[in-house]
Amino acid sequence: MKMAVKIKVVREADFSPISYGAALVRSILLYIDVIPFVIHYLLGAILIWTSDKKQHLGDRIAQTVVVKA
Numbered sequence: 001m002k003m004a005v006k007i008k009v010v011r012e013a014d015f016s017p018i019s020y021g022a023a024l025v026r027s028i029l030l031y032i033d034v035i036p037f038v039i040h041y042l043l044g045a046i047l048i049w050t051s052d053k054k055q056h057l058g059d060r061i062a063q064t065v066v067v068k069a
Contacts, residue, residue, distance in 0.1 A: 029058035
């Protein structure tokens with residue numbers, strides 16, 4: 001999917017490829033951003049809007065960023 005839109009996920013510190021652990025953290029925490037039965041996607045949107053690097057919760061915890069490939 002990311003290749004299709006020409007983006008990639010890298011480590012925030014040095015822009016190197018992320019580890020499997022960081023990818024797992026991002027994937028698990030992605031579901032917290034879209035908790036059903038609350039206002040759909042609002043939590044994730046608020047976290048992205050308040051981040052200077054436009055990071056969602058998973059990116060903040062895993063210390064990753066999404067960049068253009």
